[in-house]
Amino acid sequence: MNKQVFSPDVFEGKVAFVTGGGTGITGGVARALAEHGAKVAITSRKMENLEPMKAAIEESGSECHAVAADVRHFEAVEMAISETVERFGKIDIVVNGAAGNFLCWASELSPNGFGTVVDIDTKGTFNVCRAAFDQLKENSGQILNISATLHYLGTPMQIHVSAAKAGVDAITRNLAVEWGRYGIRVNGIAPGPIEDTEGMKRLLPPQLKESLTKKIPLKRFGRIADIEQAALFICSPAAAYISGVTLVVDGGHWLTGTGLS
Ligand code: COA
Secondary structure, eight states: OOSOOSOTTTTTTOEEEEETTTSHHHHHHHHHHHHTTOEEEEEESOGGGTHHHHHHHHHTTOOEEEEEOOTTOHHHHHHHHHHHHHHHSOOOEEEEOOOOOOOOOTTTOOHHHHHHHHIIIIIHHHHHHHHHHHHHHHTTOEEEEEOOSTTTSOOTTOHHHHHHHHHHHHHHHHHHHHHGGGTOEEEEEEEOOBSSSHHHHHHOOGGGHHHHHHHSTTSSOBOHHHHHHHHHHHHSGGGTTOOSOEEEESTTGGGGTOOOO
């Protein structure tokens, strides 16, 4: 994206806490928030997945705190949140991007495989929202949950992720209703097929990319920058009256009913 759509200081004075913020879509969102004035804390299970993004953000002149935490474990999330508050003084924006995914037929998926993805995506999202609540309440903050479109129809080999993301969308709506009274906005983004991401590498054999591209109404894969721009909008004051929404950013793909298989 060549043109700067949003003011570079639109998030000046704001602190963002971004899970899965080292790589892929949420890494892009973390970097974009930092490039627009926010101080960002990024988390992932492994520190090595965070170091390159931390270095890139700091190189561009912004502040970044990297903290390893598995979102499945509430105590670890609480520690990461308090480390962030210790370093930056507060949290205004939470982005839930930590997710697990793999292709597996429902008939072959173990209960633990199903539960693992639900634990990361759904319970992890709840854990982070819950642990950050006091901060969000104090700062009239906001939550952005990264979802998917897989569960809008039926997507083969994705029962675990579809169930998990349906839960994430429920969290978005429920918290928007419960926490609106504190000035907390809660929204989501449902990305379609986004190129150059771990998810796409895992889910889409390269030989299928061309045929899938033809099925996308806008005739191209999404880019991480497309999600970054949507995230900047939702987190910005331009979206001050938007809450409880999951914005689909997929070039119109899900409407065609053509899934990943
Ligand atoms: N197919 C089927 N089952 C799988 C699987 C696969 N490819 N990968 C993991 N599982 C199952 C395991 O068999 C296990 O179940 P079991 O105990 O009944 O055998 C269960 O899931 C947990 O697996 P484990 O490897 O112990 O879990 P983990 O916590 O280390 O990591 C993931 C699981 C899903 C998070 C891992 O695959 C991962 O790291 N993915 C990368 C993150 C990612 O995909 N990000 C992009 C999101 S779009």
